[in-house]
Amino acid sequence: MEMLTLLCLFSTYLLASSINIEENAGQFFSSGHTNNWAVLVCTSRFWFNYRHVANTLSVYRSVKRLGIPDSHIVLMLADDMACNHRNPKPATVFSHKNMELNVYGDDVEVDYRGYEVTVENFLRVLTGRLPPSTPRSKRLLSDDRSNILIYLTGHGGNGFLKFQDSEEISNVELADAFEQMWQKRRYNELLFIIDTCQGASMYERFYSPNLMALASSQVGEDSLSHQPDLAIGVHLMDRYTFYLLEFLEDIHPASKTNMNDLFKVCPKSHCVSTPGHRTDLFLRDPGSVLVTDFFGSVRKVELTMETINLTGHIKQWEESTSLRTGRARGIVA
Amino acid sequence: MHCVCVLPSGSSEPRRQDRVTVDNNNMGLLSDPNRRRALLGLLTRLNAPICVVCYMAGVAWFMGLAFEPFTLRTYMSENAMGSTMVEERFPAGERALATGREFAAHKKKTGGMPVDWLVRTMQARGLEVFTQSFSRTLPFPDENKERYMVKGTNVYGILRAPRAPRTEALVLSAPCSPGDENNQAVGLLLGLAQYFRNQIFLAKDVIFLVNEHDLIGMQAWLEGYHHTNTTGMDWSPLQGRGGSIQAALSLELSSDIITSLDLVLEGLNGQLPNLDLANLFYAFCQKIGVLCTIQGKLQRNDWDSVSGYSHAVQTMMLMVMKQASGRPWGDHGLFLRYHIEAATIKGINSFRQYKTDATTIGRLLEGMYRKLNNLLERLHQSYFFYLMPSLSHFVSIGYYMPAFGLLAVILLLRALDLWVQLMTPPPRTEDGVIDIEQSSPGVLSVLTPLVISHLTGVALYMLPVRFQEMAVEHFPVSETEAVVLTAIAVYTAGLALPHNTHRLLAGEGDGAGLAGAEAGRGALPGRAVGLHRPHQLLPGLHPGSHPGARGRLRHTSRPKGFVGFHLGHPQPGLHAPLFRVFLPRATGNARQLPGWLGALPFRHLAGHPGPRAVRLSGLPTDRPVGLSLLAALLEHPLLEVDASQAGL
Numbered sequence: 001m002e003m004l005t006l007l008c009l010f011s012t013y014l015l016a017s018s019i020n021i022e023e024n025a026g027q028f029f030s031s032g033h034t035n036n037w038a039v040l041v042c043t044s045r046f047w048f049n050y051r052h053v054a055n056t057l058s059v060y061r062s063v064k065r066l067g068i069p070d071s072h073i074v075l076m077l078a079d080d081m082a083c084n085h086r087n088p089k090p091a092t093v094f095s096h097k098n099m100e101l102n103v104y105g106d107d108v109e110v111d112y113r114g115y116e117v118t119v120e121n122f123l124r125v126l127t128g129r130l131p132p133s134t135p136r137s138k139r140l141l142s143d144d145r146s147n148i149l150i151y152l153t154g155h156g157g158n159g160f161l162k163f164q165d166s167e168e169i170s171n172v173e174l175a176d177a178f179e180q181m182w183q184k185r186r187y188n189e190l191l192f193i194i195d196t197c198q199g200a201s202m203y204e205r206f207y208s209p210n211l212m213a214l215a216s217s218q219v220g221e222d223s224l225s226h227q228p229d230l231a232i233g234v235h236l237m238d239r240y241t242f243y244l245l246e247f248l249e250d251i252h253p254a255s256k257t258n259m260n261d262l263f264k265v266c267p268k269s270h271c272v273s274t275p276g277h278r279t280d281l282f283l284r285d286p287g288s289v290l291v292t293d294f295f296g297s298v299r300k301v302e303l304t305m306e307t308i309n310l311t312g313h314i315k316q317w318e319e320s321t322s323l324r325t326g327r328a329r330g331i332v333a
Numbered sequence: 334m335h336c337v338c339v340l341p342s343g344s345s346e347p348r349r350q351d352r353v354t355v356d357n358n359n360m361g362l363l364s365d366p367n368r369r370r371a372l373l374g375l376l377t378r379l380n381a382p383i384c385v386v387c388y389m390a391g392v393a394w395f396m397g398l399a400f401e402p403f404t405l406r407t408y409m410s411e412n413a414m415g416s417t418m419v420e421e422r423f424p425a426g427e428r429a430l431a432t433g434r435e436f437a438a439h440k441k442k443t444g445g446m447p448v449d450w451l452v453r454t455m456q457a458r459g460l461e462v463f464t465q466s467f468s469r470t471l472p473f474p475d476e477n478k479e480r481y482m483v484k485g486t487n488v489y490g491i492l493r494a495p496r497a498p499r500t501e502a503l504v505l506s507a508p509c510s511p512g513d514e515n516n517q518a519v520g521l522l523l524g525l526a527q528y529f530r531n532q533i534f535l536a537k538d539v540i541f542l543v544n545e546h547d548l549i550g551m552q553a554w555l556e557g558y559h560h561t562n563t564t565g566m567d568w569s570p571l572q573g574r575g576g577s578i579q580a581a582l583s584l585e586l587s588s589d590i591i592t593s594l595d596l597v598l599e600g601l602n603g604q605l606p607n608l609d610l611a612n613l614f615y616a617f618c619q620k621i622g623v624l625c626t627i628q629g630k631l632q633r634n635d636w637d638s639v640s641g642y643s644h645a646v647q648t649m650m651l652m653v654m655k656q657a658s659g660r661p662w663g664d665h666g667l668f669l670r671y672h673i674e675a676a677t678i679k680g681i682n683s684f685r686q687y688k689t690d691a692t693t694i695g696r697l698l699e700g701m702y703r704k705l706n707n708l709l710e711r712l713h714q715s716y717f718f719y720l721m722p723s724l725s726h727f728v729s730i731g732y733y734m735p736a737f738g739l740l741a742v743i744l745l746l747r748a749l750d751l752w753v754q755l756m757t758p759p760p761r762t763e764d765g766v767i768d769i770e771q772s773s774p775g776v777l778s779v780l781t782p783l784v785i786s787h788l789t790g791v792a793l794y795m796l797p798v799r800f801q802e803m804a805v806e807h808f809p810v811s812e813t814e815a816v817v818l819t820a821i822a823v824y825t826a827g828l829a830l831p832h833n834t835h836r837l838l839a840g841e842g843d844g845a846g847l848a849g850a851e852a853g854r855g856a857l858p859g860r861a862v863g864l865h866r867p868h869q870l871l872p873g874l875h876p877g878s879h880p881g882a883r884g885r886l887r888h889t890s891r892p893k894g895f896v897g898f899h900l901g902h903p904q905p906g907l908h909a910p911l912f913r914v915f916l917p918r919a920t921g922n923a924r925q926l927p928g929w930l931g932a933l934p935f936r937h938l939a940g941h942p943g944p945r946a947v948r949l950s951g952l953p954t955d956r957p958v959g960l961s962l963l964a965a966l967l968e969h970p971l972l973e974v975d976a977s978q979a980g981l
Binding site for chain 2: 046086230233
């Protein structure tokens with residue numbers, strides 16, 4: 001008698017978990033990406049733009065911590081703050097005052113440094129049109145199943161971002177570069193984050209599918225810096241990235257936080273400017289997109305002793321993909 | 334194939350009246366003769382009132398600049414300097430004062446600059462120390478010591494930036510003054526040197542300079558640093574150098590307790606440093622809480638009251654006058670010529686309750702130098718030409734230049750008025766004859782004023798210094814006074830010129846005179862000055878035919894073509910011709926003058942001393958009046974022609 005109840009319980013449990021397994025197996029195919037890349041760019045030089053380098057390095061730190069390896073990160077820093085003559089703490093870049101957090105760390109790998117950070121190099125990295133002699137560390141070797149995170153910071157204006165005090169990239173150029181990437185199937189989904197003054201103007205012109213964009217301020221607003229450190233004598237971080245860093249510090253590889261939480265980072269009370277986002281080109285619902293889909297390189301592992309029939313899932317996924325690409329082609333064509 | 338012009342029938346040439354009434358709507362203001370006449374009439378009629386209005390507007394504008402709502406608050410323009418967010422940690426104010434006392438003792442012992450002690454002390458603080466000796470011959474002897482030669486030594490130590498290449502430098506200097514002055518400044522300089530030595534954030538070399546004999550030593554050092562020699566001084570070349578200097582501060586502190594800090598900006602020839610340097614100083618004053626003044630005046634809050642406004646006006650006018658004097662008001666003034674932004678900070682001990690100690694001043698300087706260290710290029714973002722009615726407000730050149738522009742417009746209006754008067758054709762004479770025959774003025778009429786002006790210029794340039802010694806020997810004056818008096822004498826002789834010109838033109842026979850020559854005779858021996866009469870210039874011209882000769886018409890028996898210069902007193906028989914020029918006779922054929930010369934107003938007077946058509950303002954008749962030479966020449970009818978004598 002007890003055996004029977006036990007068996008019933010066990011079978012129900014198995015049933016439930018098998019349903020669970022099925023769901024989890026279904027989730028394997030939900031995002032559609034198999035690898036992650038990150039392109040992190042700081043476009044300003046000079047000592048008083050310390051905070052832009054600190055911004056980029058803090059995103060780099062989070063992305064690395066969540067699993068994306070250096071080989072999949074293209075880090076472009078326009079100036080060297082850690083070894084600047086004016087830095088009273090050489091070989092460090094701090095993001096919090098009182099030197100709480102050194103984002104420079106021990107194993108920073110900068111791919112484009114100093115004067116190599118130009119508009120041309122950035123666009124070549126994105127579109128893949130690099131000379132054959134370029135080393136692998138300087139290339140974005142993404143394919144059509146890559147989720148790419150692109151983070152830009154620096155001084156910007158309505159429709160442009162200033163590179164190195166001497167040139168600019170416009171939002172039209174950026175949109176065209178993303179379109180090139182789409183046509184060459186260089187990304188599966190792309191998350192674009194920009195932390196500059198009037199940053200929302202940079203994603204206004206996007207027209208390729210599967211793009212999601214976040215900006216720290218609307219057109220006509222300035223993004224403000226967060227806090228100065230009196231011992232170093234400069235502002236350490238910008239507000240938006242500061243709160244983004246705090247948000248990301250709570251993310252671990254298995255967390256299920258989704259994009260809607262990311263959109264809530266840095267409300268106007270903290271940021272003074274109004275952060276904006278754009279999801280109309282993105283084909284999935286942002287609520288179902290995990291933060292780790294872009295910020296981490298997560299391998300989905302499920303342990304089971306069951307056999308699961310995946311053909312159904314694969315067919316379902318293929319249909320949804322073709323639907324997506326078909327719809328996308330409709331948009332593009 | 335050529336075009337054939339088909340005229341409407343009945344009109345082979347445009348009608349006479351069409352020539353005048355042209356299409357007014359399409360013509361510009363000045364090309365339309367009617368409008369031009371109207372404008373010119375307005376100009377001549379209202380000239381004096383417009384000039385008066387412009388003058389008063391200019392003065393009022395300038396005075397209004399000090400009114401606070403019309404000024405702008407100062408703000409930091411340079412991004413690299415940012416705000417005052419540094420942490421100042423200079424601790425050693427008391428030790429700096431002790432060093433200052435030591436310096437004073439050694440200064441008294443050596444009787445001048447204690448070079449050895451300074452070198453030792455700077456070396457002990459880890460600087461690279463060098464000295465420079467210089468000597469200069471003064472043009473006038475030193476008032477106190479009655480000597481012409483000044484010798485001295487500058488001592489400077491370079492603090493090298495620990496990690497930076499040696500391409501840029503900052504300078505902190507303190508003058509070594511005799512007596513009890515500026516000891517604390519040198520002490521603080523050495524204290525800061527020791528403090529900066531321990532910091533690693535320096536991106537530029539810091540040069541600590543102690544200069545002797547104030548401006549002379551500073552000039553010698555700057556010339557040696559930049560390898561120029563503009564004053565002809567002797568100096569030994571600098572052994573150590575630090576790259577191009579981005580900014581400099583000069584310290585003057587003469588007491589242990591300071592109640593306020595004064596900022597001195599005016600440099601050589603009235604040049605000012607970039608406003609960002611003053612903004613930096615003011616920002617740190619506010620952050621640290623030190624009382625800061627400019628022109629020795631503390632800023633007031635009651636700008637809407639009369640006393641507050643007059644305080645601001647006084648501050649601004651003091652700045653204007655200091656700039657106008659041309660001399661540098663601190664050792665910083667000489668840096669400005671080399672495009673190095675520099676200012677002097679003076680510590681003032683007056684009777685106030687709130688006292689600042691040396692540590693606080695050290696912190697202020699530390700903060701300023703930390704911010705200057707962050708500079709990437711020379712200060713250039715803010716204004717170079719400005720006036721400051723107070724330390725927190727400024728007036729830029731764009732706002733104060735219009736006042737001077739209004740004053741300059743007056744000169745333009747007067748010149749236009751004179752031009753128009755010369756241009757206006759006279760009305761027809763009673764018998765309806767219009768004089769058209771003229772002969773052109775000779776070369777002499779232009780050459781003479783030219784020669785006279787050049788001679789005067791040469792005299793002013795050379796004579797005062799040349800006759801310095803002679804004047805000191807013969808007159809009871811000192812050298813400086815002799816120079817000034819000689820210049821005044823030359824000016825006075827120049828004033829006498831129009832008077833004598835007029836006496837010449839009054840036609841006193843052969844002997845035209847130089848009446849005022851006695852004033853300059855003692856100091857100016859042998860100067861040749863004179864003017865010839867117009868009828869001597871223009872052959873055939875009636876000698877009395879000019880306005881001043883009304884009532885004294887006479888003919889001379891001078892042969893045609895003879896032109897003479899005469900000097901001496903205008904008494905016949907007493908003349909002593911010192912200078913005589915014979916010129917070839919100009920061709921007597923009547924030549925057609927250019928049209929505008931035909932419009933001169935005096936033609937009708939040839940032979941007809943009737944009423945003048947144009948009022949000549951201020952023309953002297955008999956009395957010697959101090960007119961300027963140019964006005965005299967403009968208004969005298971040197972270009973007058975005599976129609977009756979034309980053709981000769």
